[in-house]
Structures are given as C-alpha cells and as structure tokens.
Amino acid sequence: MTSVGDHLYVAALLPFDRQMKIDEKAYRRFLRHFLDNERFVRMGGGLCINPEAGEIFYLTRQEKRRVLEIAMEEINGKVPVIAGTWAITTDETVETARDCKALGVDGIFVTPPGGAQDVTSCWDADNYPEIWLDQIIAQDRAVDLPIVTHPVGGAKPPFYPGLPLQATLRICNEVKNVVGWKMTYMYDGFMLIANGLRGLDRHVAVMGALASRFHEYKANGTFDGTLSGFWNFALDPMLDHLEAWDRKDIDKAREIWLGGLSQLHSYVADMGRLHIRYKTATWLCGLIPSPFMRAPMPKPQQHEIDTLYRLLKNVGLPVIDIKETRLAA
Structure with a gap:
C-alpha cells in the first residue's frame, strides 16, 4: 500500500532578491520548472515547501505562510504537497502546522526542535525521545x-x-500518522533504519535524501520515494536514472550514474556545505537568480562555484554564462 510518503519529493529552494526578501516571481518560475515537467508529474513527483533547503529556520511564520500560499496557487493539485512546520517554539510549530492544514497540504514535514544544547547537539534521542516526540504528537493532535x-x-x-x-x-x-521517514543517514545507518522500518506492522516509506546513494538504494530495494534537495538542480538526469532502473535497464542506469551524475552528487553531498551547494548548483543552471542564502548561511566560495560548474556541464545540464559565475563569491 502506498501513501503520501511514496513520492519523489523535491525539497524546494527559496529564491531571494537583492534585499534578501522572498522573490515571489522567481519562486513561481522555479516551481513551474517541476510542474511543467510531464515526466516528473507522471513518475510521482511531489513538492516539499518550506523544508530545510528552503531556509525555513530563517523565515517568520508570516513568510512561511506566504511561501506556502504561492506554492499552493502554482501547484493547484497537480502534485502532492507536504510543508515544513519548524519554528523555534513548540507553540509556533503547532500554529504553523495549522497554517499548513488551512492551506490544503497533503501532509506536514516535521523537524526536531532547535534551541539549547539539551535538544540539539547533546540530545540523547534513544533515552529521551520525548524531546521531539512530544512536539510531533502536539502537531498530530x-x-x-x-x-x-x-x-x-x-x-x-x-x-x-x-x-x-x-x-x-x-x-x-x-x-x-507518520507515513514517511526521510533517510538522513550515511549508508550503514541507512540500511539499519530501512530494515527497521520494513519490520514495522504498517508501511512507513523509506525516503531517500542523499542522491549520491540513489543508485545503491534502487539496487537493494530500499527506495520508496525521496525527499531530496538534489532535485533542485538535476531534475532530468535524475529522472533518466530512475526511469532506467524502473525499466530494469541496469546497463543504462549504470551508464547515467557513472557518466557524471554520481560525481556531481558526491561533491554536493558534503554535509557541512550541502545546502550552500544545492543553491549554488541551482543558480548555475539558471533556475534561480542568485545563490545567496539568508545569514548566518554563508556565501559559496569560488572554488565551489567552479567545481559545480564543471560537474554540471559534465552531466550535460544547461548552465549560465561563465562570466556570470565570477559575480557571486
């Protein structure tokens, strides 16, 4: 049985203008990049609005609601929508979840709380799961x-x-109501969690996050869907790769994977630079007007821009003029 979790969700980026305000026109164009791709829609594509990649941590509640309003207008039922609810307090997180429901989403995307070290870097989740569990239950209710x-x-x-x-x-x-588990793990941890989810008495979708491992996940049958920022910049070659797997054309899947897609994804999948590289690669493909993120997220460095430019070209993705790449770092 499939669920809301069994889709190819894009963790959608959010473009800003020069004043670091939400660029609504650019955002609408960017969403249509996915919605106008008939193959993406046919293959079970979906959009995650206000994810970590969309800089939810640096948005006000009003901004999160406006971003979702824009997205729902553009999507208009064409693909499933889940939306992030993160806020600095549980009360606001619950109110943000209510905003999501009022705007008609298909599901909510929940993230652990931020704040003191007790609930972030020093959290012992096995012994004290209530630190996040209580907040999930509050949203669920x-x-x-x-x-x-x-x-x-x-x-x-x-x-x-x-x-x-x-x-x-x-x-x-x-x-x-938990129907999908975003797989934010390295390979060994991924397999332990995936096997644990498979052992539950109901289906919880295993949702690939790091696209640098999609080839292995397809091979070992632990691929129910995705919730990934890699879709932002590499939509068509990623669809090519998954389509080859679905046809059981393993030779073609390997050809695509080893022909540049694996190298691109492996470079992006630096956990300390992941979201910076998502946005930089998407800008280099001409899909958003700039790579800049709200502070405290830093700017890309020139060596990252140059490396991403080369890797994107190697995959055959369209890129902006090389002269424009010197304006960002």
Missing part, C-alpha cells in the same frame, strides 16, 4: 495529517547525522 519526518539529531555513527533506530521505531509506533 492539532491537524491530524500524514506526517513525514526530517530526523536529524546528531546521533553517533552509524546513525549520524540522523536519529538512531530505537528512537525511530518509538516515534513510528506512537504516531500512526
């Missing part, structure tokens, strides 16, 4: 919608940087 998780908790290997297995299973067992 408020809106009663399907839930997709963004389980980042700074766990030790093999689960770094995601949530460990015991806490994962506790949350899934206690909150039946």
Whole structure:
C-alpha cells in the first residue's frame, strides 16, 4: 500500500532578491520548472515547501505562510504537497502546522526542535525521545495529517547525522500518522533504519535524501520515494536514472550514474556545505537568480562555484554564462 510518503519529493529552494526578501516571481518560475515537467508529474513527483533547503529556520511564520500560499496557487493539485512546520517554539510549530492544514497540504514535514544544547547537539534521542516526540504528537493532535519526518539529531555513527533506530521505531509506533521517514543517514545507518522500518506492522516509506546513494538504494530495494534537495538542480538526469532502473535497464542506469551524475552528487553531498551547494548548483543552471542564502548561511566560495560548474556541464545540464559565475563569491 502506498501513501503520501511514496513520492519523489523535491525539497524546494527559496529564491531571494537583492534585499534578501522572498522573490515571489522567481519562486513561481522555479516551481513551474517541476510542474511543467510531464515526466516528473507522471513518475510521482511531489513538492516539499518550506523544508530545510528552503531556509525555513530563517523565515517568520508570516513568510512561511506566504511561501506556502504561492506554492499552493502554482501547484493547484497537480502534485502532492507536504510543508515544513519548524519554528523555534513548540507553540509556533503547532500554529504553523495549522497554517499548513488551512492551506490544503497533503501532509506536514516535521523537524526536531532547535534551541539549547539539551535538544540539539547533546540530545540523547534513544533515552529521551520525548524531546521531539512530544512536539510531533502536539502537531498530530492539532491537524491530524500524514506526517513525514526530517530526523536529524546528531546521533553517533552509524546513525549520524540522523536519529538512531530505537528512537525511530518509538516515534513510528506512537504516531500512526507518520507515513514517511526521510533517510538522513550515511549508508550503514541507512540500511539499519530501512530494515527497521520494513519490520514495522504498517508501511512507513523509506525516503531517500542523499542522491549520491540513489543508485545503491534502487539496487537493494530500499527506495520508496525521496525527499531530496538534489532535485533542485538535476531534475532530468535524475529522472533518466530512475526511469532506467524502473525499466530494469541496469546497463543504462549504470551508464547515467557513472557518466557524471554520481560525481556531481558526491561533491554536493558534503554535509557541512550541502545546502550552500544545492543553491549554488541551482543558480548555475539558471533556475534561480542568485545563490545567496539568508545569514548566518554563508556565501559559496569560488572554488565551489567552479567545481559545480564543471560537474554540471559534465552531466550535460544547461548552465549560465561563465562570466556570470565570477559575480557571486
């Protein structure tokens, strides 16, 4: 049985203008990049609005609501929509979830709380799952919608940087509206979590995040859907790759993967620069007007711009004029 989690969700970026205000026109154009791609829609594409990649941490509640309003107008039922609810307090997180429901989303995308070290870098999720679980339950009671998780908790290997297995299973067992688990893990942790989810008494979608591992996940059958920022800049070659897998054309899938897609994704998948490289690559493809993120997110460095430019060209993706790439760093 499939659910809201079993789709190819894009963790959609958010473009800003020169004053670092939301660029609404650019955002509408960017969303149409996905909505106008008939293959993406046909293959089960979806959009995640206000994810981490969309800089939800640096948006006001009013901005989050406006971003979602724009997205719902453009999407207009064409693909499923889930929306982020993160806020600095639980009360605002719940109110943001209510905003999402009022605007008609198909599900909410929940992220662990921010703030003191007790709930961030020093959180022991296995022994104290209530630090996030209580907040998920509060949202669930408020809106009663399907839930997709963004389980980042700074766990030790093999689960770094995601949530460990015991806490994962506790949350899934206690909150039946959890339908998708974003797989924020390195490979070994991914497999432990995926096998744990497969052992539940109901289906919770295994949703690939790091596209640098999509080839392996397709090969080992742990690929129900995605919630990934890599779609922002590499939509067509990623669809080519997944289509080849779906046709069981393994030779073609390997050709695409080893023909540049793996190298591009591996470079982007630096956990300390991930979102910076998402946005820089998307800008280099001409899909958004600039690569800049709201502070405290830093600007890309020139060596990153140059490397991404080369890797994008190697995959055959269209890129902006080389002269424009010297204006950002």
